[in-house]
Amino acid sequence: MTEAMNNYLLMGGYAAYIWPAYGVAALVLIAFAIDSWRRVRQSTTALRRLEAQIAARDGTGRGGAAGNKPGGTAVSGKPQQRASDQQATGS
Amino acid sequence: MHRFANPGRFLRLADRLQPWLIAATVLAFVGGLYLALFHSPADYQQGETVRIMYIHVPAAWLAMFAYCLIAVASACALIWRHPLADVAAEAASPLGAGFTLVALVSGSLWGRPMWGTYWVWDARLTSFLLLFFLYLGHMALAQAFEDRQRGCRAAAILALVGAVNVPIIKFSVDWWNTLHQPASIMRMGGPSIDPSMLHPLLLMAVAFQLFFFSALFARMKAELLAARLRVLLFNRLRSQPSAAKAAAKAGNMPAAGAPGTTAPAGKGAGS
Numbered sequence: 001m002t003e004a005m006n007n008y009l010l011m012g013g014y015a016a017y018i019w020p021a022y023g024v025a026a027l028v029l030i031a032f033a034i035d036s037w038r039r040v041r042q043s044t045t046a047l048r049r050l051e052a053q054i055a056a057r058d059g060t061g062r063g064g065a066a067g068n069k070p071g072g073t074a075v076s077g078k079p080q081q082r083a084s085d086q087q088a089t090g091s
Numbered sequence: 092m093h094r095f096a097n098p099g100r101f102l103r104l105a106d107r108l109q110p111w112l113i114a115a116t117v118l119a120f121v122g123g124l125y126l127a128l129f130h131s132p133a134d135y136q137q138g139e140t141v142r143i144m145y146i147h148v149p150a151a152w153l154a155m156f157a158y159c160l161i162a163v164a165s166a167c168a169l170i171w172r173h174p175l176a177d178v179a180a181e182a183a184s185p186l187g188a189g190f191t192l193v194a195l196v197s198g199s200l201w202g203r204p205m206w207g208t209y210w211v212w213d214a215r216l217t218s219f220l221l222l223f224f225l226y227l228g229h230m231a232l233a234q235a236f237e238d239r240q241r242g243c244r245a246a247a248i249l250a251l252v253g254a255v256n257v258p259i260i261k262f263s264v265d266w267w268n269t270l271h272q273p274a275s276i277m278r279m280g281g282p283s284i285d286p287s288m289l290h291p292l293l294l295m296a297v298a299f300q301l302f303f304f305s306a307l308f309a310r311m312k313a314e315l316l317a318a319r320l321r322v323l324l325f326n327r328l329r330s331q332p333s334a335a336k337a338a339a340k341a342g343n344m345p346a347a348g349a350p351g352t353t354a355p356a357g358k359g360a361g362s
Binding site: 011012013014017018020021022024025028029031032033036037039040042043044046047050051054 | 128133138139140142143146147150185186189190192193196197200201203204302305306309310312313314316317319320323324327
């Protein structure tokens with residue numbers, strides 16, 4: 001069993017060429033998958049945070065002129081908490 | 092096609108498609124790798140090294156396909172100002188560069204045992220290396236200007252001019268003497284490759300293609316959301332003169348938590 005597997009992995013003596021080729025392809029594909037997923041997550045959270053901030057400000061009665069659409073998808077949860085987090089990081 | 096040029100509609104469609112695309116990508120890779128690595132036979136001339144083909148050829152096809160897509164998107168962006176075209180071109184560019192690199196490296200690793208060299212400066216290899224540099228130039232140019240739109244325009248023009256390289260790559264093996272073998276799939280008279288090798292090759296090509304589209308849609312979505320974020324930040328700045336002044340002092344574009352911009356919300360949270 002192990003001998004058969006060894007023979008297979010040796011690839012008729014071409015293991016040093018075949019496996020690196022597959023390795024490079026796997027590396028590039030995995031890197032793209034992770035990077036693309038992270039980009040979506042980052043911009044989604046940043047947008048949600050800002051929308052929540054705007055919604056929170058509108059809720060206190062000072063907003064309205066912010067230019068945001070009323071139909072915007074404000075996220076439920078704790079917008080005011082998030083807004084104050086923002087202030088803490090900003091100052 | 093015009094119906095999908097609306098970013099909102101694109102986002103809804105992409106969100107609905109994405110899980111299916113990812114599932115299909117995984118399935119195609121599992122099946123393709125099984126056929127390529129276990130089920131397909133060794134070549135009578137090339138031995139086991141023929142298995143590099145199942146990586147090399149799909150990556151090279153995809154590298155050229157992605158470039159064609161960028162060229163078409165660039166034309167749409169320049170002629171009709173499609174709101175999605177620039178986003179698509181910019182999102183596809185790094186992916187194309189990555190697949191070009193995979194094709195170059197795997198080809199090199201295939202060339203060493205079969206041709207006795209990692210690299211020759213013949214027409215096919217050189218024009219493919221040029222494709223890689225075109226991708227890098229496209230990526231760099233799109234981000235070289237402070238004004239995003241100017242950067243996208245410049246990159247679009249580069250992409251269109253560089254498109255002449257695609258047919259050169261395709262026909263380089265017919266027009267010039269080369270070590271590279273001629274086309275064996277997309278040729279007059281049908282494929283000249285045995286079905287036991289053709290099937291894994293095609294399945295791997297489908298897998299690469301599916302991967303490309305799921306990554307492309309994800310990157311386009313990320314960019315569209317980021318663009319919406321920029322618009323919201325800009326609008327908020329405009330509606331708050333004090334914040335605008337502070338931002339003008341700090342630079343042209345504010346960070347999400349620029350001082351002063353969150354004052355009203357902060358007051359609300361405190362009370």
